[in-house]
Amino acid sequence: MACAASTDPAPGQFDLDAPWQLAAQVSLRPEAFGALLYHFGTRQLSFLKSPVLLAVVSSLGTQPSARAACAAAGVPAGDTAQYARALATLAASRMICQREGP
Amino acid sequence: MTATPLPLVEQFQYGLQAPICLTWELTYACNLSCVHCLSSSGRRDPGELTTAECLAVIDELQRMQVFYVNIGGGEPTVRPDFWALLEYATGHDVGVKFSTNGVKITPEIARRLAGHDYVDVQISLDGATAEVNDAVRGLGSYDVALRAMRNLADAGFAGFKISVVMTRHNVGQLDEFKAIADGFGAQLRITRLRPSGRGAAVWDELHPTAAQQRELYYWLSAHGTDVLTGDSFFHLNGYGTALPGLNLCGAGRVVCLIDPVGDVYACPFAIHPSFLAGNVRGPGGFAAVWRHSELFRDLRRPQSGGACESCSAFGTCRGGCMAAKFFTGLPLDGPDPECVKGHGERALAAAAPAPRPAPDHTHRAARTRTAERRPVPLTLSAHPPVPSRPPVTACNANPLAGFVPPGHSGAAS
Numbered sequence: 001m002a003c004a005a006s007t008d009p010a011p012g013q014f015d016l017d018a019p020w021q022l023a024a025q026v027s028l029r030p031e032a033f034g035a036l037l038y039h040f041g042t043r044q045l046s047f048l049k050s051p052v053l054l055a056v057v058s059s060l061g062t063q064p065s066a067r068a069a070c071a072a073a074g075v076p077a078g079d080t081a082q083y084a085r086a087l088a089t090l091a092a093s094r095m096i097c098q099r100e101g102p
Numbered sequence: 103m104t105a106t107p108l109p110l111v112e113q114f115q116y117g118l119q120a121p122i123c124l125t126w127e128l129t130y131a132c133n134l135s136c137v138h139c140l141s142s143s144g145r146r147d148p149g150e151l152t153t154a155e156c157l158a159v160i161d162e163l164q165r166m167q168v169f170y171v172n173i174g175g176g177e178p179t180v181r182p183d184f185w186a187l188l189e190y191a192t193g194h195d196v197g198v199k200f201s202t203n204g205v206k207i208t209p210e211i212a213r214r215l216a217g218h219d220y221v222d223v224q225i226s227l228d229g230a231t232a233e234v235n236d237a238v239r240g241l242g243s244y245d246v247a248l249r250a251m252r253n254l255a256d257a258g259f260a261g262f263k264i265s266v267v268m269t270r271h272n273v274g275q276l277d278e279f280k281a282i283a284d285g286f287g288a289q290l291r292i293t294r295l296r297p298s299g300r301g302a303a304v305w306d307e308l309h310p311t312a313a314q315q316r317e318l319y320y321w322l323s324a325h326g327t328d329v330l331t332g333d334s335f336f337h338l339n340g341y342g343t344a345l346p347g348l349n350l351c352g353a354g355r356v357v358c359l360i361d362p363v364g365d366v367y368a369c370p371f372a373i374h375p376s377f378l379a380g381n382v383r384g385p386g387g388f389a390a391v392w393r394h395s396e397l398f399r400d401l402r403r404p405q406s407g408g409a410c411e412s413c414s415a416f417g418t419c420r421g422g423c424m425a426a427k428f429f430t431g432l433p434l435d436g437p438d439p440e441c442v443k444g445h446g447e448r449a450l451a452a453a454a455p456a457p458r459p460a461p462d463h464t465h466r467a468a469r470t471r472t473a474e475r476r477p478v479p480l481t482l483s484a485h486p487p488v489p490s491r492p493p494v495t496a497c498n499a500n501p502l503a504g505f506v507p508p509g510h511s512g513a514a515s
Binding site: 025036040 | 170
């Protein structure tokens, strides 16, 4: 599915309540430290630096919002802002994108 | 409270499920005979992987989620099945970046490549002028490379790579290389000359001087991530702040090489039996080599930096390049031969004889030319002890091999 949002959000301004997904051209490989992400279009490599962040990103496409994905991965509500920053960075590099509908 | 995770660079030292940066040299055949060829390419090896074996390797890379491979050679495009392998890989989630001297990049091929999302092309160029380039890569090679670049640019292939190996004769052309890349809408990639393959024979005369290394470091610092380096200059970090990149020797940890006959080496610059981890034709294929080979397990253990560990630059230079040390006869736990603190030069003066790069697929005519320019090495030694009788080898076909008639214990002369 193509990304619904075509404009790159500025890092730090991340819509936690929107539905997100891994971009179609991105491949994700779990590793001991978290995961490697590769975008076949931009040819950029990126890293998920913890298994919890991997769990969040993996479930983005099936959760109604990024906030829900964080909760489902067991992120305490107080830590959500920190994960939002990581997700904002991934959105800025087009690794994840907003999807239409919840 | 959770434990602080190790920095990524520390994590990578202990290895990954699959390489991030896998180089796959498809053939030793090449139309050129570059004097610094890291794989001593020229003639095709009769044992090179067949098309079916290459397809099986691609299937395995897809299963291991190796996102992309850097295909090289030799000149990979001279393999008749090259374009079919490229289509197969990109159709199976394995992106391809291939290195070429440009000989097959016609306008038609350039148009096909430009339409491909998962393909990147890297044209080799070692001089910003024909004079400097052709002295290293061969007469006419500059024109061939420039024609390929023009074809790619005309076809609308944006951001292809121009790959330059830094030598004493082209450091002064850095701005000109950048201008060539900008002119074609391409991206410049600068890498380090290693004393690997045929490079061993010319390294002394071609590697940049200390003053040029300094110039290169500041040029790279000024250009940041605009210019790619394949992470090959971390030995220069001792000059100041670290250059962009992982700044780590990835050999066997994040990097490896599959050579044309399927041998797996720790890195593309370490084609030598000492760094041979296994073969993709063995049981368990490439994955077994990557995950279980003894050599790779050793490389993933904490390494000793030896005397370098007490140096203020060790945190970012990490002792430099394993292959550069090995092929100049330096110990692997000592300084890089191009150490910016000057320790390499001193170590080289006392270095052991350098191991000969092997295997060698140099064109016979080119080999003769190289041999003519090289001094003949002489070894002086005491006479070896005379064996009591000729050694019996496994190939001795004489039915009386090893037989000593009774009463004949002395040596035959």
